[in-house]
Amino acid sequence: MKFFKFITILIILVFVATGCTEISTNVESSGPGVQQTLTYQGPKARIAVASFKCKAAKCSGEIGSGLADMLATALFKSGKFIVLERGEGLEAIKEELNLGQSGYVQANKAPKIGLLEGADILVIGAITAFEPNASGIKGGAGVAPFRVPFIGAIGGAKKDAYIAADIRLVDVRTGRVINATRVEGKATSWKLGGLGGTIIGTVALGGALGAYKNTPMEKAIAVMLDRAVQEISKLVPENYFRYGENGQAYKPKTTSTSTYVPFTSAKTMTITGSKVNIRSGPGTNYGIITTLTQGTTVKAIGKQGNWYQIQLPNGKIGWVYYTLVR
Numbered sequence: 001m002k003f004f005k006f007i008t009i010l011i012i013l014v015f016v017a018t019g020c021t022e023i024s025t026n027v028e029s030s031g032p033g034v035q036q037t038l039t040y041q042g043p044k045a046r047i048a049v050a051s052f053k054c055k056a057a058k059c060s061g062e063i064g065s066g067l068a069d070m071l072a073t074a075l076f077k078s079g080k081f082i083v084l085e086r087g088e089g090l091e092a093i094k095e096e097l098n099l100g101q102s103g104y105v106q107a108n109k110a111p112k113i114g115l116l117e118g119a120d121i122l123v124i125g126a127i128t129a130f131e132p133n134a135s136g137i138k139g140g141a142g143v144a145p146f147r148v149p150f151i152g153a154i155g156g157a158k159k160d161a162y163i164a165a166d167i168r169l170v171d172v173r174t175g176r177v178i179n180a181t182r183v184e185g186k187a188t189s190w191k192l193g194g195l196g197g198t199i200i201g202t203v204a205l206g207g208a209l210g211a212y213k214n215t216p217m218e219k220a221i222a223v224m225l226d227r228a229v230q231e232i233s234k235l236v237p238e239n240y241f242r243y244g245e246n247g248q249a250y251k252p253k254t255t256s257t258s259t260y261v262p263f264t265s266a267k268t269m270t271i272t273g274s275k276v277n278i279r280s281g282p283g284t285n286y287g288i289i290t291t292l293t294q295g296t297t298v299k300a301i302g303k304q305g306n307w308y309q310i311q312l313p314n315g316k317i318g319w320v321y322y323t324l325v326r
């Protein structure tokens with residue numbers, strides 16, 4: 001009898017210790033793969049992020065500001081954008097410029113007015129859903145026949161978090177909305193009060209969002225921001241990507257011209273990235289003709305430098321970077 005009781009307790013403890021975590025996200029359109037974003041070295045777009053408006057019952061203004069700051073940081077880290085400060089930092093910049101013109105700063109060391117760069121695109125967002133505890137299940141009953149306490153008896157609780165935002169991309173010069181999308185993030189976990197256990201965050205929470213560190217909401221926010229960056233990278237029209245690192249007109253790096261090498265027979269290859277952009281030529285400065293998902297089979301008919309020329313399932317011809325196929 002003692003042996004069976006020991007086994008029962010052991011099984012319950014293993015279940016409690018491991019728990020479970022489910023993370024999901026939804027978007028209304030697809031974006032480039034993570035690997036493509038990390039290796040991007042092409043032209044950049046000038047962009048700024050306005051403070052997100054809170055239109056959800058449990059969302060406050062400070063949460064909107066924190067989310068805007070996090071999105072600006074994520075866009076900068078993607079390497080595809082020149083991100084311009086439009087949050088609290090802009091007010092600090094104005095104060096510094098005014099101080100430079102006040103006479104208190106040496107004339108040859110004072111920052112000059114009129115040199116700030118303007119954004120071509122403004123990201124305007126609204127948090128339409130914010131549920132740190134979307135649902136939960138708690139228990140407290142004993143388990144027969146040995147009166148072993150089940151999860152609820154040691155403070156176990158299933159907690160869900162959900163966040164959604166509507167994002168608009170606005171041309172600053174004309175005020176036109178050039179694109180819009182909706183991104184969502186959801187995380188579900190078993191938080192065990194008796195044995196501990198938390199979700200480790202993957203992003204630095206900004207502003208009032210710091211209160212949700214090590215909770216399912218932190219993970220939901222991280223997933224949503226990742227998707228937001230992918231969506232913005234795709235939805236910004238190609239003609240806005242025209243600047244180099246110094247903010248001047250983009251000029252492709254001069255490299256030795258690679259010779260095109262046709263294959264005597266087509267090679268069957270498989271797309272390895274989650275969502276891979278297929279371009280009209282061998283380089284990121286060429287336009288995107290379509291996007292393929294992981295597992296799609298293509299035929300490589302030639303190679304130039306690090307780019308394969310491929311025949312798509314519909315018969316069209318495109319180019320893909322060598323690390324995104326095998």
